Amino acid sequence: MDDRVREHARTLVDWSARIEAGDDVVVQVEEGAHDLGVAVAEALGERGANLLSTYRSDELTRAYLRAHDGEFEANPDYELALYERADSVLILSGTNNTAGTADVSGERRTAHSKARQAIREARLDTDWVSTQHPTRAMAQQAGMAYEAYQDFVYDATLRDWEALAEEQAQLKGVLDDGEEVRIVADGTDLTMSIESRTAVNSAASVAYDSHNLPSGEVFTAPEATEGVVTFDVPMTIQGRRVRDAELTFEDGVVTEFAAAQGEAVLEDVLGTDEGARRLGELGIGMNRGVDRVTDNILFDEKMGGTVHLALGRAYDACLPDGESGNESAVHVDLITTMDEGSRLEVDGDVVQEDGRFRWE
Numbered sequence: 001m002d003d004r005v006r007e008h009a010r011t012l013v014d015w016s017a018r019i020e021a022g023d024d025v026v027v028q029v030e031e032g033a034h035d036l037g038v039a040v041a042e043a044l045g046e047r048g049a050n051l052l053s054t055y056r057s058d059e060l061t062r063a064y065l066r067a068h069d070g071e072f073e074a075n076p077d078y079e080l081a082l083y084e085r086a087d088s089v090l091i092l093s094g095t096n097n098t099a100g101t102a103d104v105s106g107e108r109r110t111a112h113s114k115a116r117q118a119i120r121e122a123r124l125d126t127d128w129v130s131t132q133h134p135t136r137a138m139a140q141q142a143g144m145a146y147e148a149y150q151d152f153v154y155d156a157t158l159r160d161w162e163a164l165a166e167e168q169a170q171l172k173g174v175l176d177d178g179e180e181v182r183i184v185a186d187g188t189d190l191t192m193s194i195e196s197r198t199a200v201n202s203a204a205s206v207a208y209d210s211h212n213l214p215s216g217e218v219f220t221a222p223e224a225t226e227g228v229v230t231f232d233v234p235m236t237i238q239g240r241r242v243r244d245a246e247l248t249f250e251d252g253v254v255t256e257f258a259a260a261q262g263e264a265v266l267e268d269v270l271g272t273d274e275g276a277r278r279l280g281e282l283g284i285g286m287n288r289g290v291d292r293v294t295d296n297i298l299f300d301e302k303m304g305g306t307v308h309l310a311l312g313r314a315y316d317a318c319l320p321d322g323e324s325g326n327e328s329a330v331h332v333d334l335i336t337t338m339d340e341g342s343r344l345e346v347d348g349d350v351v352q353e354d355g356r357f358r359w360e
Helices: 003-016 034-047 058-067 077-085 106-115 117-124 136-142 146-157 161-177 263-270
Strands: 024-030 050-056 088-093 129-132 180-185 188-193 200-202 217-220 223-231 235-237 240-250 253-261 279-285 306-312 331-337 343-346 349-353
Touching: 003 034, 003 129, 003 146, 024 034, 024 077, 034 050, 034 088, 050 058, 058 106, 077 117, 106 117, 106 263, 129 146, 136 146, 161 200, 161 217, 180 331, 223 331, 235 331, 240 263, 240 331, 253 263, 263 306, 279 331
Parallel strands: 024 050, 024 088, 088 129
Antiparallel strands: 180 188, 180 343, 188 223, 200 217, 217 279, 223 240, 235 240, 240 253, 279 306, 306 331, 343 349
């Protein structure tokens, strides 16, 4: 086994999830992430944690959803109980086919997602962490040779997270003290309120309310969004390509949408429920180890010099105690590049210009 796989597992278990002896841990292993699953199991055994592993596969999901009549039981008790009892959930992604569910209808996806909302909330209440094992399918989607893609993944994942946390704390402080954010870029002029919100210093550890490895972003939960935003980073959403998506917001709600490719995907997402037409997240990428677009949201949204906005569910960590944020059965990220001619303002002060922060 590549030594970096074991280092990845140790980073996930120790730094990211902070697993302790006696913790009940659910490990979801996708079909291509077997090696990482083995290394994680070894690390959990060394720490005296309790392990229950589950198998994930897009082909399995496709077979089930296409065969089902679409009347899904809401939140089956046996699965809900699993996550209600778990201390941590480790999600090891690693698909062998990035378009494995592309021919599942949007209607069927939406029905299944809605039927699992309480299960999803129970999982999000754990110390969950999602990470990515490099596979040949992901390398192909990124347009990279497999060995080069492995190097890319580990450069982004195996880094000095404490040092990055210190750098990101500067932006967190600005957002915590701010009331309004404005994003100006090619095809974008968008304002949103962040008053009373708390920004998350997402440094790849649950200790920072961060649940992705790799991470490297600062995010918050905006509201009262106004204006137009164009997402120039192509993405695969629900197994289908989306390119040059444009959203118009009025009174916090998407009133118009368009895309050069994949407009039907946007329509499916926006039609999920009322919350899907509002923003749940404003995230600002700060991981310079992610130096290219790879058509993988786990990496692309962390890339330095980008901003991402998520339609749907807001994270509770960004909200005042006792306040409910935007609720939805979906959380779908879309990315725009902050390059030459762009700026990010907080209360009228320029925090980032041409993709570089004022302290860089």
